[in-house]
Amino acid sequence: MAFAIGTLLAGPLSAAEKKDSRQELMQDMRTMLNAMEQIQHGGFYSSSEEMKAGVEKLQKTLKSLESEEVKVILPKDQAYAYKFAQKTASMLRLYSDDMIVSIEAGRIDDALEDYSQLLRQCTSCHTRIRNW
Numbered sequence: 001m002a003f004a005i006g007t008l009l010a011g012p013l014s015a016a017e018k019k020d021s022r023q024e025l026m027q028d029m030r031t032m033l034n035a036m037e038q039i040q041h042g043g044f045y046s047s048s049e050e051m052k053a054g055v056e057k058l059q060k061t062l063k064s065l066e067s068e069e070v071k072v073i074l075p076k077d078q079a080y081a082y083k084f085a086q087k088t089a090s091m092l093r094l095y096s097d098d099m100i101v102s103i104e105a106g107r108i109d110d111a112l113e114d115y116s117q118l119l120r121q122c123t124s125c126h127t128r129i130r131n132w
Helices: 002-044 048-066 068-073 081-104 108-129
Strands: none
Touching: 002 048, 002 068, 002 108, 048 068, 048 081, 048 108, 068 081, 081 108
16 A cells, blocks of 8 residues: 555656756756857957856856756657757857857957857757757
């Protein structure tokens, strides 16, 4: 009897965990968008500190794309989706690391090119994974 009750209670808890992970991932996606907007704003107003703060915010969320948990928000019918998300996360980290180096070296044109590459990665992933 106790086993049956435990099993019944565990089901809703695991569903709640999946929902929470999905919501956390979606919040990370919103944070990524906000970080991209912050980088762009900093670039338009020649604020290297704002650009760097946006990059740091972006990089903090990349762990979501790099983890197995990202599978919760990916389409189940696309076998390549997880590997594509992993590759995108890797490229986002590469370009954002390069952006920091460019900003610190005073090469704002290069930093803005890195921003363009970051935006291309975001767009590419959303286009392929979301079938836009």
